[in-house]
Amino acid sequence: MISKKIRLLGLVILGAVTLQAMPAGSRITLPNGKKIFVSGMNLAWKNFANDVGDTPLDTAYFDKAMKDVADSGGNCIRVWLSTNGTNDPKYNSQGLVSGPGSQTIPNIKKMLKLAKKHNILLMPVLLTHNWVQNSINSTILENNKKMLKTEEGLKAYIDNYLKPVVTEIGNDPNLICWEIYNEPEGMVMGWSSPANTITEAEVKRSVNWIASAIKEAVPEVLVSNGAATIGHLSWYKDDVLRSAGGKENGTLDFYMAHYYGWNGTSNSPFTKSYSHWNLDKPLVIGEYASTDWSQSTSSSSPMQDAGKVDTMLTYLNQAGYAGGLGWQYQPDAGDPWMKGFETFSHSMMELYREDSNSIKLDGLSSNTFAISVSASNGGTVKRSAVGRVESGKSDTLTAVAAKGYSFEGWSGDTTATNPVLVIKSVEKDWSIHANFVPDAGTNLIRAGDFSDLTMWGTWVNENEGNEATITFSEGQAKIVITKADTLNYNIQLTQGNIALDSGVTYLVTFEAWTSKRRPLFVGLSTQGTWHFQGGAEVELLDSKKKYEIEITPDSSTTAGVLQFNAGASTEPVYIENVSMVVKTNSVRKHHRSINRTTSFNQVGYLICWSAVSNQATADLLDLNGRVIKTVSKNGPLSLKEVPSGLYLFRINDGINSRAFRVSRY
The missing domain is CATH 2.10.70 (Complement Module; domain 1)
Known part of the structure; x- marks a missing residue:
């Protein structure tokens, strides 16, 4: 981390929302062949710079943190190891690395054992930009500089520390990768030390040499590096690293970069899809804030944008990224507005519910x-x-x-x-x-007194020359009609997402009136297919009257729609006190159940889907429930002409409705 007018059929209520996974190319491929989206949190330290070295690991704390992340649907924890060099590695009298601390390897093994217990992955970070911070002991600071600025120093680190550690750990199935640096650019740009204390060339050389040594010691293990921003990823392209260090195999298996609101939107993964960056490898966002932020957030650096954390993992998944890790598990000391796991856990849960297949680590340690x-x-x-x-x-x-x-x-x-x-x-x-x-007598209509307008939808077919205004006030719906054609359903007041059972008789009751006698049609249909489920026409008078209509649907659905069709007349309609109940002694003949006969796949701009029912249709809706597009059974839907953003793709087979989140970027 660095301090740095339209058809609206009521409220959309989803019984199951499934997130579409991105193609495997936007996933991290583990050594066992499993392709995953990395979802989790940073636990950079329990004791800063002292979770390795000569101090035993606080296993209880790490155990709880890993369990919390796993229970929330996460699959990865990122941990810093040597950090600033004050406790690990060890140096000899010549100021060269002589080996790891006595508890370094045991502590890493304990972390991996806990990761195995909770079936998650460990991402250990070898070094960080704190390596040359001015505040550390002067002798250690000089040794740390020597390690990175000289070939002798870097070779000693690789031979005496890196190779023994990575060899002893081996290709552990719960090790996702070795991350070389956390934000090494800070040593060049002077975040906690004078600028160019370590040069850009020296950073690139060390990344090349360390990556090469890890791959030679343990073939097939993955290697990455945590850049401070996406803008710095150009430092770590294959040709750049090979040119800097001369090691052909000294390259990264996937990219990692960080983002905070102070970095500026030009570097934000949350405003641009993965494809925007034209990268040749998957990209994991290794750090971002664990709590919502805005330009008014009191932060160590001025915020330049705003973000809602609960949506961000889902966004990264849909936008083609390979992962995201929140900063960090515990509240941040320097920026206490970042509250850690408390505010981030829901984000992991939401993604797991929607795309568990990309998160699960089957075959690793299914405990x-x-x-x-x-x-x-x-x-x-x-x-x-x-x-x-x-x-x-x-x-x-x-x-x-x-x-x-x-x-x-x-x-x-x-x-x-x-x-x-x-x-x-x-x-x-x-x-x-x-x-x-x-039960008999329970009102199935939500806000029948029009106290909650989000429960009601309206539609005026202006394309056929209809003009009407539908307003709500003082417990009343008022439909004022200027122009109307001959079709009653071209002006509607509706409520959707009503569960209906075939053979059951429902009693629809309401009060209504007009200024001059006119008809009003009231009926039930199935959202999506618009299958007519029954109804009746009543005559409205110039005084308020209570009306009762019995309707017996011929098919079961969880997407029933109550329609007041007010077209075919220009006389106004006033409606109050709407209710719909199961008629006493009515027999329920069919049981509604979850439909598992639909399939869905998003490939770029194209959504492909299928359903067994011949009545099936699908809708594309915005997040307010507004229908943007409708397609017939199994017909593909293109997102090319749709504005960028998140949408719902709802498949309705006439019995059940299932929705999926989709993205257009």
Whole structure:
């Protein structure tokens, strides 16, 4: 780290949101062939510069940190080793490196053992820009300079420290890579020492030599380097490193760079996709703030932009990057606005829920498993365990129905009907959905008094010459119509995402009136396919009247839409107190369940999808639920003409709706 008007069918409520993985080329390929997106946090130190050397590791602290990251869906922890040279490595009387501290190798092994326990990866960082900071002991400072400025010093470090350490550790499956430096550019630019204390050429030479030595000592192990900004990555291109140090194999396997709000948007990965940088290798963002920031954030350096942390890992994944690591696990002492794990954990959880296949480390050390739980409208699920569950341990899930709803059963990896589900021994990842159904008399309409306008959608088909204004005030929806064609559905007031069951009779009740007698059509349909589920036409009078309509859908769906079709007349419509309940003694004939017969893939600008149902359609929506595009069954959708940003791609097969996040950059 350096101090430095449109159809809107109600609120979109997702039962399952799945993130599309990027192509394997934007992944880190581990020695075992597994391709991953790196998701995790920095735990640069527990005790600054003293987690290696002659001091035993604080295993309890590292254990908790790794467990926290793993339980949140992360797969990597980044740790600094020698840091500033005050405790490791050791020097002889000639000021040359003689070897590692007595606890350096044991401590790294302990870190790897803990990583194995929690099934995550360890990313050890050999050196940092603190190497030549003015505040360290003068003798150590001179030794540190000699190590990097002279060939003799660099060779002694490689022979007496680097090779023994990397050889002893070997190609451990929980070692993601050896990172050579943390922000070495700081030694050149004078962050904590005079500028050019170490030159750019010396940094490049040392990276080339150290990378070569690691690969000679342990073939196939990965090597990287943590640049302060993306703008510095040009220092570490293959030809540049070979020219600087002469070692043909002294190159990096993937790039790493950091970003903080003070770096400026020109270097921001959060405003530009990976392809923008024209790089020849995957790029991991090895450090970025663990907490939201803005230009008003009180920081050690002035902020030049703003960021919302919860969306950033998902963004990096979709924008083609190979990973992201938050800074850092504990709150930062120099910039205490960065609160660490407390504010970053949700970001890892969100990404894991949406793209677990790119995060999981199958085949490494599967000691914990994820229990993914979701619920339909009308209830919640409580778990006895927190986060991931150790192999062989138990977890108890309790379905809790909200007032007016009843628990109907589980779906997904079990079809049990008891609201208390006990998984006695967890031996695999679970995906479980709790199904709740409304009791007779429970109002299925959200904000039927129009107290929450986000629950209601409006649509006026202006392309056919219709003109209308739909407003809400004092518990009333007011539809004022200037022009109308002959089709009632070209002016609509709607609410979507209503769960409907085939064969069940629903009673729709509302109060309405107009200025002069006119018809109003009220019905149910299925969002996406627009399959008509039933309805009736009523005559509105010039005085308020209560209306009741019975509708029995012919198919089940979780994407039902209540429509008030107010077209085909220019008389105004006023509506109040909308409700929709299951009619007493109505029999439920079909059980709604999670649909697993859809597939989805995004390749660049093109979204390809499929579904078994012949009624299936798909919509592209913005994050406010506005439909941007609709395509028919299995037809591809192009994002080329869509503005940059995040969207939802929703597949609806007439029974269930499933949504995926997509990006256009």
